[in-house]
Amino acid sequence: MIKVLIVDDESWTRDIIKAFGEWNELGMQIIGEAEDGQEALQLIEQLQPQIVITDMRMPGTDGVQLLQMLNEQHQHIKTVVISGYDDFQYAKHAIRYKAVDYLLKPVDPKELNNALQNCKRVLEAAQNERSPLSLDLSYSLATFKQLVRSHYNDLNLEGVTATLGHMMRELESNGVTKPAMLDQVAQELLLLLKELMKANSQESEALHADYGQEAIESCANTEAFLRGRYTNMLEQLIQHRKFKNKLNLDEVKLYMEEHYAEPVTLEQLARAFFVSKEYLSKMFKQEFGRNVTDYMLHLRMVKAKDWLLDESIPIKTIAEMAGYEDITYFYRVFKKHFGIAPGEMRKNSEV
Incomplete structure (x- = not known):
């Protein structure tokens, strides 16, 4: 069984995670709970978990410090970050310290189990001595996709474009610069855009997703391409809601x-x-x-x-x-x- 440690100062959040995780189906077992990062580190030494699910804001040693120490001392442990704050600084730390996924409160059961499944795949890949770049990159994007989703649904164009900019700069600093990698980034963000359009009753056929090599030959070009697509679709949604004759x-x-x-x-x-x-x-x-x-x-x-x-x-x-x-x-x-x-x-x- 894959051993899981839950770290959160709020007992009800820990209860939600315990209740909604499909532990038996995933071959996982919760072996402990901690209320802050310091207690978590002590339990990690004792219990040797393979997955740590942690909140970011906690008294004492917070999630940022915990992630940093895990990255330095226990790189084999996979982490899932949970945050009640739609804040890019937390997303940035999650990426920097290689969190597998980033979830916003209140925790959605489907997203939680997807994150756990992602952790399982990474652990299995490590056991087989292979590191699938496409999966690693996909997990890095998960944090930013959550933020983009939140801003899009709030009709916050500035928030969407700022997050895309932060995402590309962070990925570039982590070496995501090759066309094959940038192509994956573009494809995943376009799939997200289609999903967001469907959820907001927009016709996804209106999305022109084709792009040439020049659109992804650099991080700057990829950002410009994605910014253009998201801006067009979100402006259409805003105009649709603001000026349509009949409320849907x-x-x-x-x-x-x-x-x-x-x-x-x-x-x-x-x-x-x-x-x-x-x-x-x-x-x-x-x-x-x-x-x-x-x-x-x-x-x-x-x-x-x-x-x-x-x-x-x-x-x-x-x-x-x-x-x-x-x-x-x-x-x-x-x-x-x-x-x-x-x-x-x-x-x-x-x-």
Whole structure:
């Protein structure tokens, strides 16, 4: 079994990771937990894990220091970084110290298991004495792709272009300069762009992804190419949302379904879709029979009900994952919605 150590000062984040990791299927075992980098280093010496999943912001020895020490003293250990902060400095450290993947909080189960699968592949490649460059490069890009995804969905063009620039400079400083490598960078970022366009109801056929050799002959040219493609598509999305004659309520609904765990308000939704909150509220209720706030609550409650079926997830953790920091308030909302308390529903499901 591949041994895994979890490092995070927040117990509920550790609980989420333990609950959502497909440990048996991946052939992995959690052998310990630590609340800061110093405790993690002590456990690493004792337990010899092959994978370390770590938060970045922690009291005492933080994730940045831990990554640095692992890179210096335990290069065989593969790391997955988790951060609640959409900050390029953390992404830069994750790349520099060769993290396999970079996840943003709240942790998505699919992304967590993909990251663990990536770690497993790297470990298996090392055992077979081969270092697949394409996989290594793909893992380096994972951090930046998370940031690009976040900025694109927030209609933040400046954030997208800045991240692309940071990415290319960081990759160049790490020796990613050959045309074959730059071609992989371009292809992966174009696939991400297609995925983002689909998620935002854009026609991916509008993306002209073809490029000549001159577009990838240098890091500067690759950056310019990607910046042009992302700028064109994001500007189209902004114009579509800002100036279209009719609000696409399916887009609003999809956005809510993808961001239910975040503190999304009616005001934020209205800004994202360039309409007044009064108009959005009126049209949403007219289309779906319930207002924006009620629908967001419905999404959270349905998710919470599903998670309750898994007894390994503490109810406090379920409240956090559903977007409620105050567990007392979560209990009250849940009981009002379903007519039964979370603990009672869990108990009834066991019968």
